[in-house]
Amino acid sequence: MRMTALIKRICQQMLRDKRTLALMFVAPLLILTLMYFLFNGNSVTPKLGVVGGDSSLVNAFKDAEIKVKEYEKVTKNTVVDDDLNGLLQLENGQMKLTLQNDDPSSAKGLQAKVNQTVSALAQSKLIQHNPALAGMIPKKIETNYIYGNKDTVFFDVLSPILVGFFVFFFVFIISGIGLLRERTTGTLERLLSTPIRRGEIVTAYLAGYGIFALIQTVIVVFYSITVLDIVLVGSIWNVLLINLLTALVALSLGILLSTFAASEFQMMQFIPIAVIPQVFFAGIFPLEGMANWLQMIAKVFPMYYTGDALKGVMYRGAGFSDISGDLIALVIFAAIFVVLNIFSLKKYRTL
Amino acid sequence: MDQTIKVEQVNKSFGKKPVLSDVNLTIPKGQLFGLIGPSGAGKTTLVKMIVGMEKSDTGSIHVLGEKMPNLSLLQEIGYMAQSDALYVELTGEENLKFFASLYKLSKGEQKKRIAYVANLVNLTDDLKKRVAAYSGGMKRRLSLAIALIQDPQILILDEPTVGIDPELKLSIWKEFLRLKNEEEKTIIVTTHVMDEAVKCDYVAMVRDGRILTSGTPSELKALYKTDDFDEVFLKAGVKQS
Numbered sequence A: 001m002r003m004t005a006l007i008k009r010i011c012q013q014m015l016r017d018k019r020t021l022a023l024m025f026v027a028p029l030l031i032l033t034l035m036y037f038l039f040n041g042n043s044v045t046p047k048l049g050v051v052g053g054d055s056s057l058v059n060a061f062k063d064a065e066i067k068v069k070e071y072e073k074v075t076k077n078t079v080v081d082d083d084l085n086g087l088l089q090l091e092n093g094q095m096k097l098t099l100q101n102d103d104p105s106s107a108k109g110l111q112a113k114v115n116q117t118v119s120a121l122a123q124s125k126l127i128q129h130n131p132a133l134a135g136m137i138p139k140k141i142e143t144n145y146i147y148g149n150k151d152t153v154f155f156d157v158l159s160p161i162l163v164g165f166f167v168f169f170f171v172f173i174i175s176g177i178g179l180l181r182e183r184t185t186g187t188l189e190r191l192l193s194t195p196i197r198r199g200e201i202v203t204a205y206l207a208g209y210g211i212f213a214l215i216q217t218v219i220v221v222f223y224s225i226t227v228l229d230i231v232l233v234g235s236i237w238n239v240l241l242i243n244l245l246t247a248l249v250a251l252s253l254g255i256l257l258s259t260f261a262a263s264e265f266q267m268m269q270f271i272p273i274a275v276i277p278q279v280f281f282a283g284i285f286p287l288e289g290m291a292n293w294l295q296m297i298a299k300v301f302p303m304y305y306t307g308d309a310l311k312g313v314m315y316r317g318a319g320f321s322d323i324s325g326d327l328i329a330l331v332i333f334a335a336i337f338v339v340l341n342i343f344s345l346k347k348y349r350t351l
Numbered sequence B: 001m002d003q004t005i006k007v008e009q010v011n012k013s014f015g016k017k018p019v020l021s022d023v024n025l026t027i028p029k030g031q032l033f034g035l036i037g038p039s040g041a042g043k044t045t046l047v048k049m050i051v052g053m054e055k056s057d058t059g060s061i062h063v064l065g066e067k068m069p070n071l072s073l074l075q076e077i078g079y080m081a082q083s084d085a086l087y088v089e090l091t092g093e094e095n096l097k098f099f100a101s102l103y104k105l106s107k108g109e110q111k112k113r114i115a116y117v118a119n120l121v122n123l124t125d126d127l128k129k130r131v132a133a134y135s136g137g138m139k140r141r142l143s144l145a146i147a148l149i150q151d152p153q154i155l156i157l158d159e160p161t162v163g164i165d166p167e168l169k170l171s172i173w174k175e176f177l178r179l180k181n182e183e184e185k186t187i188i189v190t191t192h193v194m195d196e197a198v199k200c201d202y203v204a205m206v207r208d209g210r211i212l213t214s215g216t217p218s219e220l221k222a223l224y225k226t227d228d229f230d231e232v233f234l235k236a237g238v239k240q241s
């Protein structure tokens, strides 16, 4: 009865606050959409300068979607002056590739393409001279993918983690500031002069903000999968379940940390400490490559488990039993934070 | 149960700073008890302890025979904090409804109490407005209405009439007297205004966390041989130091 009153009041307050609602429901969609376009952008055709190449080489580059510009003579500054991505010089049978390398990943891409084209050309010339070799040289390597396919882009791997992170981030901020406002305006103290129990307050807060977290999670997940067409190999129910548990952890952590903040500004100061590091350990950067002690630290961040589970379900198609370990970890986090919350209210009243 | 509130040898300090030292009070049922004292004297701290929102370092506080803090007793205590603690996004009525539903009240009683307390503080016409659009005095009146909502036996009001115009102040004090006389409510009021202190049945003067003197207003006037209550307060302070 008292809890329903509290939940109803939280809902009333949230519904009156249109901006916060918009932040919670629209902002994650905007950011996800933006990221989608950023990562799915078509790569530009690289520009390659060639000195002393024959026409077969130039044509081979053109077939490989490389823009070729032929030069008679080049200076040291040609690459920069003509804004070439690379410059290939052939002299006495030697090849020299100069890369601008202003963007390392596209420079690597160009390097691989040039290598491929040159060796393919060499192969076909060899076969022309000596047709007997044709059977010995594989024409093309057939590539199979265990997860994803040849169209998989970084965004497909990143997006499950992003979905989880946005749920975490926005729920954390909104619930944290919600309870903080209650503290700073004195209404929390006022509330504790009524016969309500501390546990009831914490539960009602979890439920009240939980309703909004639930709606947000559903919106974000459905938008990502239906509109943005993010890969989802596993079950959507598992995705929802993971995100809901993540929201619960964020909710209880936000409420807990608001105890240690005296103002909204101080609450914001928790973002670089408690929220941003979560991204590092959520699986965007491969954990295997991290130092051992970093891997240990990763395990105390809830997003580590969320990221692992979401990547598992959405990208690799993991089932419930595969992610149950992650889910249990999230439940434990939430339980610890809830208990700490009830204790932290002791500051106001011992009962 | 004659003694509604009993405070015995209560000490309290925040960090190293002593805020209350050796406070003893006995308040019988149906008394209008005034706590007067300058700013920072410790009045708010003392009433918060009676409500059970602040822990005393030593000593004990009993309300209606039960040791505080006690959850179920809070049903019988209406508390009005010194600073308005209201949900400004909600309307006055929603605030009243919310607090009403935290107490044991049937739906019908809730409605009746809301109408009654709103009328009492003259807010009936503004109930549908959001509290964010209330004036300072209106917020104060709403806080008072919330303290009365569950019809408690004990009212603990921390500077209830600050920011309220003289006319309404008079009618609110009339209501305090009526609540005390007709419904036998025990009321504790803190104030620094002497003309309010005179209306109390019994007054305790607090300064630097100590009770300097206490008695009925007329007793105190006789004790310090003056007709002016302000002077009583000044003389009591001088005598102490």
Ligand SMILES: Nc1ncnc2c1ncn2[C@@H]1O[C@H](COP(=O)(O)OP(=O)(O)OP(=O)(O)O)[C@@H](O)[C@H]1O
Binding pocket: B014, B019, B037, B038, B039, B040, B041, B042, B043, B044, B045, B046, B082, B192
């Ligand atoms: N939470 C707290 N932490 C530290 N000191 C406090 C705290 N609350 C009150 N105090 C100190 O206790 C003393 C008494 O404060 P209290 O609020 O009880 O005074 P008061 O008599 O109600 O004053 P006023 O008339 O201004 O409301 C003050 O010196 C104040 O600085």
Ligand SMILES: [Mg+2]
Binding pocket: B043, B044, B045, B082, B158
């Ligand atoms: Mg005070």
